[in-house]
Amino acid sequence: MRISKVRLSNFRQFYGEQELAFPDGKKNVTLIHAENGFGKTSILNAVLWCLFRQVTPKFERPDDIVNYDAREAGTKTARVEVEIEFKAQHYLIQRSFNADRDGREKTQLAAFRFDSGGLKPLPAAETFVGTVIPPEMAKYFFFDGEAAESFAAARNYKEIGNSIRSILGCSLADTATSDLKDLCKHVDREIGDTSGDDRIQHLENEIARLRSELETAASLREQKIGDITTLKEQHEEIVRSLRDAAGAQEIQKQRDSKLEQKRQTETALASARIDILKWIGQRSIFVVSRRLSQVAIDFVDEAGLRGRIPSPYNEDFVKGILQAETCVCHRPLKAGTAEWAAVAELLKTASNVEVMNRVVRARARSQMLHADASDAPTVLADAQSRLAHLSAQLAQLEQEIEELGKKIEGLPLQELADRERARRQIEGKLDRAQQDLGAVKAHLIKLEQQKEGVDKELEELARKNKRTARLYAKRRLVLKAMEMLHGLLESYESEARRTIEAEVNKILEEVAHKDYRCRFNENFGIELILNDKATPKSAGENQLLSLAFIAALVRFAADRVDATDLILKPGIVAPLVLDAPLGQLDPSYQKSVAQFLPKLAQQVVLLVSGSQGGTQVLKALEPHVGAEYLLIQENKGPRGKKQELKRVIRGQERDLILFGRKQTMTHIERLG
Amino acid sequence: MPDAQEKRVLTFLKELMEIQRKYGNELKNAKTNRQEEVRELLDKCVAKEVADAD
Numbered sequence: 001m002r003i004s005k006v007r008l009s010n011f012r013q014f015y016g017e018q019e020l021a022f023p024d025g026k027k028n029v030t031l032i033h034a035e036n037g038f039g040k041t042s043i044l045n046a047v048l049w050c051l052f053r054q055v056t057p058k059f060e061r062p063d064d065i066v067n068y069d070a071r072e073a074g075t076k077t078a079r080v081e082v083e084i085e086f087k088a089q090h091y092l093i094q095r096s097f098n099a100d101r102d103g104r105e106k107t108q109l110a111a112f113r114f115d116s117g118g119l120k121p122l123p124a125a126e127t128f129v130g131t132v133i134p135p136e137m138a139k140y141f142f143f144d145g146e147a148a149e150s151f152a153a154a155r156n157y158k159e160i161g162n163s164i165r166s167i168l169g170c171s172l173a174d175t176a177t178s179d180l181k182d183l184c185k186h187v188d189r190e191i192g193d194t195s196g197d198d199r200i201q202h203l204e205n206e207i208a209r210l211r212s213e214l215e216t217a218a219s220l221r222e223q224k225i226g227d228i229t230t231l232k233e234q235h236e237e238i239v240r241s242l243r244d245a246a247g248a249q250e251i252q253k254q255r256d257s258k259l260e261q262k263r264q265t266e267t268a269l270a271s272a273r274i275d276i277l278k279w280i281g282q283r284s285i286f287v288v289s290r291r292l293s294q295v296a297i298d299f300v301d302e303a304g305l306r307g308r309i310p311s312p313y314n315e316d317f318v319k320g321i322l323q324a325e326t327c328v329c330h331r332p333l334k335a336g337t338a339e340w341a342a343v344a345e346l347l348k349t350a351s352n353v354e355v356m357n358r359v360v361r362a363r364a365r366s367q368m369l370h371a372d373a374s375d376a377p378t379v380l381a382d383a384q385s386r387l388a389h390l391s392a393q394l395a396q397l398e399q400e401i402e403e404l405g406k407k408i409e410g411l412p413l414q415e416l417a418d419r420e421r422a423r424r425q426i427e428g429k430l431d432r433a434q435q436d437l438g439a440v441k442a443h444l445i446k447l448e449q450q451k452e453g454v455d456k457e458l459e460e461l462a463r464k465n466k467r468t469a470r471l472y473a474k475r476r477l478v479l480k481a482m483e484m485l486h487g488l489l490e491s492y493e494s495e496a497r498r499t500i501e502a503e504v505n506k507i508l509e510e511v512a513h514k515d516y517r518c519r520f521n522e523n524f525g526i527e528l529i530l531n532d533k534a535t536p537k538s539a540g541e542n543q544l545l546s547l548a549f550i551a552a553l554v555r556f557a558a559d560r561v562d563a564t565d566l567i568l569k570p571g572i573v574a575p576l577v578l579d580a581p582l583g584q585l586d587p588s589y590q591k592s593v594a595q596f597l598p599k600l601a602q603q604v605v606l607l608v609s610g611s612q613g614g615t616q617v618l619k620a621l622e623p624h625v626g627a628e629y630l631l632i633q634e635n636k637g638p639r640g641k642k643q644e645l646k647r648v649i650r651g652q653e654r655d656l657i658l659f660g661r662k663q664t665m666t667h668i669e670r671l672g
Numbered sequence: 673m674p675d676a677q678e679k680r681v682l683t684f685l686k687e688l689m690e691i692q693r694k695y696g697n698e699l700k701n702a703k704t705n706r707q708e709e710v711r712e713l714l715d716k717c718v719a720k721e722v723a724d725a726d
Contacts, residue, residue, distance in 0.1 A: 130697035172692045179688075179710045186711070474718045480681045481688065567689055569696070 001132050001574050002603050003047070004090070005083040008668075010070040012042045012078075015665035022575075022603065023626020024085075029598050030605045031621060033649060034631035035656055039666040040607035041144050043631075044579050048142050050080035050095040052135045053107060056144040065097040069663045076100045086132050090114040091122075093129060133574050136166040140553050141601075144579040149539065151546035152526045157229055160549070161524035167557050168496045169569030173489050176567070180482045187475045194467055203458045210451040217444045224437040229523055231430045238423040248408050248416045255404040262397045269390045275383045293366040300363045315352040318343065488567055496556065497524075503552035504545070511544065511596050513588070518545060543584040547593060550576070551600045558602075575603035582612040591616045598624035610647050618650065628671040630654060634661035684717045 005021050008014040020043070022030050034040045045055045055062045066078040079096040092112045099106065111125035122128050133141070140163050143151070150156060151163075165174075192204045242252040321343055325333050333340050408420040462472040497520055504518045504526075517529040526549060527534040528541055537545065560571025581597065582590045594617040598604055604624075608617070630649065639659040646653050649671065658667075688710060695706040 127697040134697075172689065172696055175696075175706075176688055176692045179692075179707055182707065183710060183714060470718060470722060473721055474714055477681065477684055477714065477717060477721070480677070481685050484681055484685055566686060 001572065002085045003082060003575050003605075004085055005081070006043070006047060006050075007079075007081040007083075008043075008046055009079040009081075010067040010075055010077070011046055011065060011080050012067060013039050013666040014042070014046075014668070015067045015069050015663045018668045020629060020668060021627060021670075022605070025626060027624055027626030028601075028603050029621060029624040030603075030627045030629070031618075031625050032605065032607045032629045032631065033609075033647070033671075034607060034666075035609050035633075035645065035647075038631040038633050038656075040579050040609070040631070042666075044142055044144060044577050044607065046080045047082055047577065048138070050082045050093060051129050051133065052138055053095065053109075054135070054139070056142070056147065058144050066099055067665065069665060071099075084132065091128075091132075092119060093125070133572055134169070134171065134569060136171050137169075137557065137572055138574070140167055140550065140557075141574045142577045143550065143581070149543045149546060149580075149584050152549050153537070153542050153546075157521075157523045157525035158226070160520075160526060163553060164496050164500060164524070165493065167553050167571070168492060169560070169563075169565075169571065170489060170493070170567075172569055173485055173567040177482060177485055180478050180485070184475060184478045184482075187471055187478065191462075191468060191471045191475070194471070197461065197465075197468075200458065200461050200468065203454050203461070206454050207451065207458065210447055210454065214444065214447050214451065217440055217447060221437065221440045221444065224433055224440055225523055227433045228430065228437065229525060231426055231433060235423060235426045235430060238419050238426065242408065242416070242419060242423070245413075245416055245419075247411050247413045248420075251404050251407050255401060255408075258397055258401050258404065262394065262401065265390055265394045265397060269387070269394060272383060272387045272390055276380070276387065279380050279383060289369045293369040296366040297363060297370065300359065300366070313346045313350040315347060315350040318346045318350050485567060492565070492568060500549070500552045500556055503555055504548045507548040507551055507596070508545075511548065511589075511592050513592075516541075518548070539584040540586060540589060543582075544589060544593065547581060547597075547600075550578075551596075554601045573602055575605060576601035577605040577607075579607040580609065580612060581606060582608070582617065587614065587616060590614065591620050594620035597621065630656075630669045630671055632667045632669055633657045634663060634665050634667050635659050636661060636664050680717065680721060684713070687713050687717075 002024070003022050004024065005019060007017060007019045009017045020030070020032075032040065032043060041056065041058055045059045048054050048056065049062075049065075066075065070078075076099040077096060079094065081092060081094045084091050084093065090113070092114065094110045094112070095107055096110075097107050109125045109129070111122040111128045112119040113122060114120075129135075152160070188204060188208065192201060239252070242248045243256070245252075321327060321333065322335075322340065325335060325340075327333050327339070327343070333343060405420060405424060409417045409424075411417055459472060459476075462468040501518060501520055508516045508518060514530060519527045519529050519534070521527055526545060528537050528545060529535065554574075554576055557571040558573050560568075561573055563570045578597075582593060585593060590612065597606060598621065606621070628650075632654075633656060635658065637659060642657070642659070645656040647656055648654070691706055691709045691713065694709075695702045
């Protein structure tokens with residue numbers, strides 16, 4: 001989708017009818033110059049309001065739509081029209097506001113298609129707009145200054161996660177999940193009403209209780225994860241301030257180094273513990289068998305010495321006596337007699353070559369076990385000694401870190417001492433929050449196991465009754481579908497995460513001055529990585545990362561425009577509108593980002609103030625600018641003592657505020 | 673999940689998503705109509721499952 005025109009009619013500070021036309025062609029950037037308060041955010045919000053009746057959080061008094069001067073002159077209506085090009089057709093979308101419509105809907109949306117015969121109204125305007133840009137995706141194409149500055153901030157991790165899901169087109173799957181949940185509850189109620197079996201009734205109640213507990217525990221887990229992220233950020237902010245504070249700088253540097261050593265020791269400790277666990281799994285069997293194998297060898301040797309193992313009777317010897325029918329004492333041994341049977345009985349335990357081989361093999365096996373076990377205690381002793389050494393090292397480091405903290409707290413500068421105390425408190429809270437999270441996770445696992453048990457019993461009972469069996473079949477199908485949907489969503493999301501992360505890194509490689517990389521943490525927070533370590537972000541770095549992330553989202557949406565996944569909406573191509581995108585960047589970054597901005601989307605609209613649109617920035621953008629506008633503030637009253645406000649744009653000095661005009665309003669002027 | 677069961681779940685999911693797409697951009701009465709259709713779909717799928725089992 002491409003915006004070709006925006007017409008404002010008595011909308012906010014724009015008196016009368018004013019128009020912005022957007023370029024079509026290779027020069028894809030529209031540049032709108034305006035100082036603060038002149039209407040940059042209003043232009044962005046005019047488009048958002050027209051399409052979705054949405055506005056950005058910074059847009060104050062969102063219901064105050066009609067221009068003041070127009071209202072004084074008796075006008076009660078305002079209107080925004082957006083002309084778009086979508087799939088090779090031209091459309092007009094129009095939202096109007098009528099203050100006279102007391103008690104009725106004040107805004108109305110209409111959509112038309114440009115036909116050879118004129119404008120043809122579309123029957124369902126809202127549905128049409130939703131097809132062009134799904135509302136949940138729209139907000140990631142329209143950014144006001146603050147949002148573009150802090151989108152990648154750590155505290156914004158939820159929004160980052162949401163943005164990836166929205167751009168991925170998960171809303172259909174989300175509604176499907178919600179429908180399946182409702183359906184499951186409905187089936188549960190039916191089961192409860194129709195079973196007539198007390199045990200089923202009881203188990204159904206149990207399932208309902210467990211489900212509700214699971215939901216509570218899951219939302220508690222999310223809350224704890226959020227708390228931990230916030231506390232980590234607060235902690236990092238204090239540490240950053242201590243790193244910068246003259247009095248504490250040196251001590252904080254030492255603490256940073258000790259903390260790094262502590263982190264390494266903890267990693268080594270974890271690996272030593274794993275070694276011991278591995279040893280238990282692989283070698284402990286030899287230690288147990290050492291004693292047993294020794295006993296076995298001794299027994300075999302002793303019995304062998306006494307001629308008991310193998311048996312003292314040889315099989316051939318006994319067979320010879322039976323065949324000869326004569327005993328060793330030369331007495332006759334007639335077949336079928338009791339004496340003959342007693343001698344034949346000896347064959348069962350008589351020794352032969354096979355039995356002999358077995359005894360030899362058993363002894364050799366015992367001896368092997370005995371030999372393998374002999375070095376096992378040494379391996380364990382080594383691992384234990386390493387564990388003890390690392391534990392002592394960790395305790396020592398913890399003590400040293402504690403002392404460094406006390407040193408900062410003891411500094412004569414009250415402010416630094418206060419900061420350190422606050423840091424310590426946050427650290428304590430963080431520890432408690434981590435423990436709580438662990439407990440919640442364990443509780444969740446326990447609840448899942450309980451629920452699984454109850455589910456199984458219910459299934460068994462339900463099979464006995466045809467009516468309930470059908471209801472359980474329904475529930476089973478719903479639950480399996482939910483499981484499949486969840487699995488598919490998870491795999492799509494993690495794939496999207498990887499793609500977007502790779503795209504952000506590609507952009508950083510092109511734009512950043514340092515060898516920065518980006519990484520998503522487990523909560524979808526974006527970390528800035530320098531030399532393989534997560535590094536705290538300055539306001540400028542946050543803005544740089546935010547812009548890279550926005551660009552990656554826009555590209556991801558464009559790449560998915562023809563996607564036909566089972567559970568996802570396809571992506572979209574839409575203009576990217578950025579208000580004050582360079583606010584926190586220093587001049588050198590402003591220039592390199594300005595060179596990059598035109599590549600962000602097929603159509604880019606930039607709203608910049610004098611502090612952002614300096615000569616370097618304008619020069620970098622110039623080859624891509626297809627249309628340029630200046631917002632001029634006009635006032636009815638005289639200048640009085642007010643200072644002039646001028647700005648040089650493309651070599652021409654312009655008055656930005658005019659006095660003694662017919663209306664107080666913002667005037668849109670096309671440049672060039 | 674055995675193959676036959678997985679196939680049944682997948683068929684159900686496909687038809688469920690068709691319904692979601694149909695009502696995806698609808699605003700008026702979308703939820704009620706959509707949920708009604710989803711309920712009918714579930715009845716249909718389970719009836720087929722039972723018939724196949726018999």
